[in-house]
Amino acid sequence: xxxxxxxxxxxxxxxxxxxxxxxxxxxxxxxxxxxxxxxxxxxxxxxxxxxxxxxxxxxxxxxxxxxxxxxxxxxxxxxxxxxxxxxxxxxxxxxxxxxxxxxxxxxxxxxxxxxxxxxxxxxxxxxxxxxxxxxxxxxxxxxxxxxxxxxxxxxxxxxxxxxxxxxxxxxxxxxxxxxxxxxxxxxxxxxxxxxxxxxxxxxxxxxxxxxxxxxxxxxxxxxxxxxxxxxxxxxxxxxxxxxxxxxxxxxxxxxxxxxxxxxxxxxxxxxxxxxxxxxxxxxxxxxxxxxxxxxxxxxxxxxxxxxxxxxxxxxxxxxxxxxxxxxxxxxxxxxxxxxxxxxxxxxxxxxxxx
Ligand SMILES: O=C(O)C(=O)C[C@]1(C(=O)O)C=C[C@@H](O)C=C1
Numbered sequence: 476x477x478x479x480x481x482x483x484x485x486x487x488x489x490x491x492x493x494x495x496x497x498x499x500x501x502x503x504x505x506x507x508x509x510x511x512x513x514x515x516x517x518x519x520x521x522x523x524x525x526x527x528x529x530x531x532x533x534x535x536x537x538x539x540x541x542x543x544x545x546x547x548x549x550x551x552x553x554x555x556x557x558x559x560x561x562x563x564x565x566x567x568x569x570x571x572x573x574x575x576x577x578x579x580x581x582x583x584x585x586x587x588x589x590x591x592x593x594x595x596x597x598x599x600x601x602x603x604x605x606x607x608x609x610x611x612x613x614x615x616x617x618x619x620x621x622x623x624x625x626x627x628x629x630x631x632x633x634x635x636x637x638x639x640x641x642x643x644x645x646x647x648x649x650x651x652x653x654x655x656x657x658x659x660x661x662x663x664x665x666x667x668x669x670x671x672x673x674x675x676x677x678x679x680x681x682x683x684x685x686x687x688x689x690x691x692x693x694x695x696x697x698x699x700x701x702x703x704x705x706x707x708x709x710x711x712x713x714x715x716x717x718x719x720x721x722x723x724x725x726x727x728x729x730x731x732x733x734x735x736x737x738x739x740x741x742x743x744x745x746x747x748x749x750x751x752x753x754x755x756x757x758x759x760x761x762x763x764x765x766x767x768x769x770x771x772x773x774x775x776x777x778x779x780x781x782x783x784x785x786x787x788x789x790x791x792x793x794x795x796x797x798x799x800x801x802x803x804x805x806x807x808x809x810x811x812x813x814x815x816x817x818x819x820x821x822x823x824x825x826x827x828x829x
Pocket of ligand 1: 767770771781782783784786787790815816819820823
């Protein structure tokens, strides 16, 4: 199914990137107003704050709930910024609409749950409001698209996808792995869907916000959703990943905005070269598969198993090391050979079972 979309019609639609900033959580009226005032002074036109906070474990601050919604209304009235908050249930939607919240977003734990998504979609029927859908915690593009389809089928046409990274056990660098190939594939499949990057949740650390924002822009993302707090170290949630409005302004001022369109001759010549190389790659792969099919025939005649683990490991090790020597990541080289081997095994299976 295709998404039926309309432009977001947000105040800074024409600028790239558009920025939505604000604290992880609306903690107190003073903290909300102080952060909003500072952000508005820096030119920010869209404010975010979590009112209902899904926490991994019980006992943490789970948000002020409805009590905090009038604070967002005040932000709107006093600064003119649009206000956005996360919703996870039909009741949240009902309350957010009652208070006139301008933008809703669905979090990563909710978008991973089709029942929750459907219940929210039902609550959004007949409403015209921009809805942003964060990727599900697990790296499942179909689940992400499915979550957006449910909202879209309810009649919401102003939508955007928010890339906030994917949960993993390994948290050495990132809090949530960026796995850029997933949003890249989403953009390839639905080019008209605006893409927003949430560097705060991907990085989990202030130092990573600037490089992640730049990476997102280099990949053509339309907007940024960034956590900013008037006093980040005292934040009640996600303190490490929040920056002051001043720091945020500095980060944004350093970003290099690149455009996807190109009109120069130079790139056309280089793309021609790429096309020729890709042709050669495909021909070489076809040649390799022909040899694999011959081996398949041999294996059939000599009653050998298709999978030859020792030889497979040897290939992965050798090509991984070669990849490094040629300036590629060893994982990339092994990934390529894993795929080639997979196809080779598939073709030999066909031969052996004929
Ligand atoms: O060497 C073989 O036995 C092959 O069939 C070739 C090949 C490969 O594609 O490189 C395919 C399957 C085996 O598991 C190992 C290697």
